[in-house]
Amino acid sequence: MPDAAIGLNAVIVAVTEEVPRILTVRREPPSGGPPEDALPFGPLEPETDRTLDRGLRRWVREQTGLELGYVEQLYTFGDRNRDPRESHGGPRLVSVAYLALVREVSVSGDARWRDWYEFFPWEDWRAGRPAVLERAIAPALERWAATAPEPRARQERRERAEIVFGLGGVAWDGDRVLERYETLYEAGLVPEARRDRIERGEAGSFPPDDGQPLPARAMTLDHRRILATALGRLRGKLKYRPVVFELLPPTFTLLQLQRVVEALSGVRLHKQNFRRLVENAGLVEGTGRQDSQTGGRPAELFVFRREVLRERPAPGVGLPGVRRG
Amino acid sequence: MPDAAIGLNAVIVAVTEEVPRILTVRREPPSGGPPEDALPFGPLEPETDRTLDRGLRRWVREQTGLELGYVEQLYTFGDRNRDPRESHGGPRLVSVAYLALVREVSVSGDARWRDWYEFFPWEDWRAGRPAVLERAIAPALERWAATAPEPRARQERRERAEIVFGLGGVAWDGDRVLERYETLYEAGLVPEARRDRIERGEAGSFPPDDGQPLPARAMTLDHRRILATALGRLRGKLKYRPVVFELLPPTFTLLQLQRVVEALSGVRLHKQNFRRLVENAGLVEGTGRQDSQTGGRPAELFVFRREVLRERPAPGVGLPGVRRG
DNA sequence: CTCGATATGCTCAAGATGAGCATAGGAGAT
DNA sequence: ATCTCCTATGCTCATCTTGAGCATATCGAG
16 A cells, blocks of 8 residues: 655634734745745654644644644645655655644744734725725636636636625625635635646646735645635634634633634624624623723623533524624 | 555445435455445555545545545544554554535445444434433443543533433534544444454453443444544535535425435424525525426425525525424 | 325514614723 | 713614414325
8 A cells, every 4th residue: 555644734823912813834945945934734653643633732842832722623635746845756745734722822933923814815804895805806816717718617717706705796705715715726816826836837828817916925835725724614613613712711801702703704793792692692601800901891701601512502603793894 | 754554435425215325335344354334445546646535536436336426525534543454563544534425326346325324323313312312322321421430520421421412401413423423432332442442452341331332333443433424514514505406316396305404414394494494595496397206286396506606605404493302 | 076195385473683772880181 | 070982781673584383285096
């Protein structure tokens, strides 16, 4: 049975000051050149790592000094030539990606926290519909659609662009982060699409926008795809599992909770309805104590109510009162 | 970088005559003995399989003659000693499991279709709360809880049993298939738990019910765990993506649609509300033609409405009017 | 043409959601 | 002291969704 190497990637998420952040390290790209942002990653040690997530925890500890708590498997990436070294005799690299949620924010080594919306500016609707959508994405996707050879394919590309980016009257669906990234990749609007094609020797003239990638931070290899997978999964999970609390201190105000949910989902919520939902769902419990750092009337401090797991089949925060863009 | 072997597993689902079926093959267990049920599986060929799902399609074709359509990655299983051959010098085996939905039901080789509820009888609530819950599962889990060494651990086991199996007044959550299977595994109520412990040389006296596994069909290795993962994922996905239609002929009556949803989710639905939901959601479109095989008033034939993908962010069938057990 | 069976239409109460008004209770400025 | 600016928190109300069930339609079989 032929062999392959198993890699482990971690998307480590924290939210501080209303900014969702992910932990990155700096790595030289395999083809040489200046260091790029990367997710913490490393190989599984088949001899010593009893389970995949233990291997992951070991690697993260070694690279960043962080002890992970909540961890969840995301997806396994195994296309050939994810890493260009494969074409030069390297082994087939299959990577298992994980999502981790943490509270702490002190890291060591070359690790640093970055706002995840630097990598996906079009995903943050908290200040309204991002301008990059109309200004850059919509016209570039229209050029992409127009250059398809068949009328049928042009139609399909337009439809896809409208559905995933909420153009032409279609509603925005926050969870489709990965579909949006993949559409941009196929349209040649992210620099890694071009880089990958060059490395594979397929530098055709095909996608029209190769010269002007969108204003967003890139990552090494396919790490931005992994990040998009993580963001989409987390946004979805928020709605039916009480995972936000992994990102909050043990005690918090309802506005803090709301801000974290907003940071992750990328939309602003209606405050009163948010509280009603969270309280009626029995997700939280007042402590009687107050937080006077609010700059206004002091807010009550709440804790997560574990019993909710007994009472409700799928307790999550939902997104009450999303402001329609 | 040390190497490992990549395996690919397929959970292939079809629904015929209101029975959800999965495709199994017969395989000798690694330790010898009579053949057991297994999921179609085989190694990734790093040289020839460009992507993981291509490798999977190739293997399924070779083993069963089936061409897969809809395919979705489920989970990657990588614990050490999933396959006992590892302890005898074999390579570390990491398996990527996939879910596939098909319509066709003719297969070749030693492949055969099996009712998936044979493997999980407690998951089928269509004829009311399964008797095995009260008769066997609840008391066995209580024994398991009672034998925990610490009072705290006893409490935690009871709570877990109640939450995942809907005991003691907790509502049944159809999606938690995997959590239920894993609870039974830890409690020693499925034969593979005992088998794995013996193979690892840990045949302690610890779980109390080792002698009397539940009346359910087992599978080789950890394939029943993979199957539980698939069932849970499919039940969840049903609610927010129009995947049922992958299992139906292009044209169908609303009752056929309802029966397939019921077969998968394991609960009976309120008919009128189901139609209202499905029609209001714009998931289907009448064709004007009728099916007169109903044994009653002829039913209109419907088709899936692709446009729904444009209109709704998360179109799925939901489960309106679940009869509370 | 009546029975049994299923399809399909409709109603109605209860609950959830979207949106906004109104009041409460702090801190800092005047 | 009191005014002003904040944020917290309580409450209302129209609208939509859901759960449940009644009533009627339309077929085949006897």
